[in-house]
Amino acid sequence: MTSCLILAAGEGSRLRPLTNDRPKSLVCLLDKPLVSRQVDILRASRIENIAIVTGYKAEKFHAVGLPTYHNAFFNSTNMIKSLFAARPFLEQAQDDLLISYGDIVYERNNLKTVLQTNGDIVVMVDSGWLDLWSARNEDPLKDAETLKYDANGHIFELGKKAQSLNHIEGQYTGLIKIAHHKIADFISFYDVLDRAAQYDGCSFEQLYMTGFLQLLIDAGWKLKPAKVNHGWLEVDTVEDLQLYESLSKEGKLDALWRPYE
Secondary structure (H helix, E strand, O other): OOEEEEEOOOOOHHHOOOOOOOOHHHOEEOOEEHHHHHHHHHHHOOOOEEEEEEOOOHHHHHHHOOOEEEOOOOOOOOHHHHHHHOHHHHHOOOOOEEEEEOOEEEOHHHHHHHHHOOOOEEEEEEOOHHHHHHHHOOOOOOOOEEEEEOOOOOEEEEEEEOOOHHHEOOEEEEEEEEOHHHHHHHHHHHHOOOOOOEEOOEEHHHOOHHHHHHHHHHOOOOEEEEEEOOOEEEOOOHHHHHHHHHHHHOOOHHHOOOOOO
């Protein structure tokens, strides 16, 4: 049975004051915590083996009722450190493993697309990303990152600062699937990385998920996109929440994400 690890250690400083008393992923979107929305979709898809990596205000997750792993260095590290804080969960996976950011929500059909896409590593990619980014930012390139495909349709670049829309064939969404037979290799790849090296300007401790995925690509791993068109949201700022609440009241949010799907 597929399992899912939700990375929710982040403080969410750009969501203050909403994160003064709770982690980012427990902030509510339309009156429901982000992580609860995600767990509901996972369970509706018959994924019950779910765990959370905590960090900032970890005690707040007790009420969620799921197994937790703790990144004690959440305030000085990044996603990869959080991911491997849950190393036992990765090693004990009995089937494919989903890894999800804690500050996203997605529709069940999007999750289905990820689950049904075969590949060593599958990454959910939003082909219609520009609509969401244009709604969130006056300049959609402000917070967008590159994502390019090779001739075989695999991802060969992601996570870099985009200088042009031509450098973005889709947007990375923060939902990944690792095939069961590649989990051990995935862990081993992490284990042999040089802890003293710089990775695209980041120290090992500060390595982002996209940076780690790029290292895998550069080492010959094949990353398969699970292409979706809308059907997900990222909550990074107070302005994001205000936008989504406003669009919901106007009956326009469904064009980007349907909370009941």
